[in-house]
Amino acid sequence: QVRLVESGGGLVQAGVSLRLSCAASERTFSARPMGWFRQAPGKEREFVAAISWNGDVTYYGDFVKGRFTISRDSDKNTVYLQMNSLKPEDTAVYYCAAREGNRASTFSSNYDYWGQGTQVTVSS
Numbered sequence: 001q002v003r004l005v006e007s008g009g010g011l012v013q014a015g016v017s018l019r020l021s022c023a024a025s026e027r028t029f030s031a032r033p034m035g036w037f038r039q040a041p042g043k044e045r046e047f048v049a050a051i052s053w054n055g056d057v058t059y060y061g062d063f064v065k066g067r068f069t070i071s072r073d074s075d076k077n078t079v080y081l082q083m084n085s086l087k088p089e090d091t092a093v094y095y096c097a098a099r100e101g102n103r104a105s106t107f108s109s110n111y112d113y114w115g116q117g118t119q120v121t122v123s124s
Contacts, residue, residue: 002026002113004096009118014088020081022096022115030074033104035111036081038092038120048094049081050104059106063089086122093117 003025012018022034035050049070050059058070069082079096097111105111 002029002032002098004098004113004115006094006096006115006118009094009120011121011123012086014086014122014124016086017082017084018086018120020083020094020096020118020120022079022081024077024079024098026077029077029098031102032098033101034070034072034079035097035099035105035108036070036079036094037097037108038090038094039117040092043092045095045108046092047106047108050106051079052104053102057104059104061106083120086120088122088124091121093119 005023008020031053033053036048037045038048039045047061051070051072055072067085072079095117096115098113099111
């Protein structure tokens with residue numbers, strides 16, 4: 001069983017940066033593609049970013065437009081989401097996810113393990 005724990009969320013003003021972290025409990029973390037999703041109140045869960053098992057391939061949601069960067073540190077069993085130039089519309093609960101497959105995916109249904117989420121609130 002994979003356990004994922006997100007951290008780094010908070011209340012910030014528009015324009016600043018935040019870095020989210022997702023720590024995985026298992027030693028096979030380095031073999032898993034990982035993803036970040038978010039869900040705002042009253043909205044469906046939305047794809048944010050994904051990264052391949054070796055970090056060579058990344059995908060981003062259309063709304064990211066160069067503001068976010070996903071990365072991973074296999075030595076620390078951790079995946080990161082660096083978020084710059086935050087906007088009020090980025091306010092959401094951000095979830096980390098891992099999948100059993102060998103390719104990164106933009107679809108939440110392809111992920112097998114989920115963290116509990118971390119709240120990001122951006123004020124104007």
